[in-house]
Amino acid sequence: MVRIRKGYEHQRDATVERHVRHTSKNRTKKMKKGVSTRSRWEILQDILDVIEISGNRAKKTRIMKMAYLDWRNFQRHFGFLIDGGFIEEIDDPSKGTSYGLTERGKELRSKLKDLEPIVSA
Numbered sequence: 001m002v003r004i005r006k007g008y009e010h011q012r013d014a015t016v017e018r019h020v021r022h023t024s025k026n027r028t029k030k031m032k033k034g035v036s037t038r039s040r041w042e043i044l045q046d047i048l049d050v051i052e053i054s055g056n057r058a059k060k061t062r063i064m065k066m067a068y069l070d071w072r073n074f075q076r077h078f079g080f081l082i083d084g085g086f087i088e089e090i091d092d093p094s095k096g097t098s099y100g101l102t103e104r105g106k107e108l109r110s111k112l113k114d115l116e117p118i119v120s121a
Helices: 011-025 042-054 060-066 072-081 103-120
Strands: 087-092 096-101
Touching: 042 060, 042 072, 042 087, 042 096, 060 072, 060 103, 072 087, 096 103
Parallel strands: none
Antiparallel strands: 087 096
16 A cells, blocks of 8 residues: 555555556466466466577576576576576577577477477466
8 A cells, every 4th residue: 555645645546557567567478267377387488588589599597587487497497408408508608698499499399389289288
């Protein structure tokens, strides 16, 4: 709840408007009513999708935020993808370390897209 001092009603309106805009942003992944968690495969697909959408180059923080993951879950799933050879590390001295999909990662992404109706059910 926002507390407003007397005479500052115009600031309250602006604060409420910013809050509404912030909380009503379009999400890339809409959750079904009553469903609160994603499967492991949906999370892996989201990570691969973020990298693909970012031009096959994305930093860890961008991937984590766009896939809506906390750090612990991100590390677990991202580590699996790195260890399996689905994602490769791209070292660039000017832009820092970013990550891209390998051919194996692109294949996994396309297979998960095909299985999406079955996995999401």
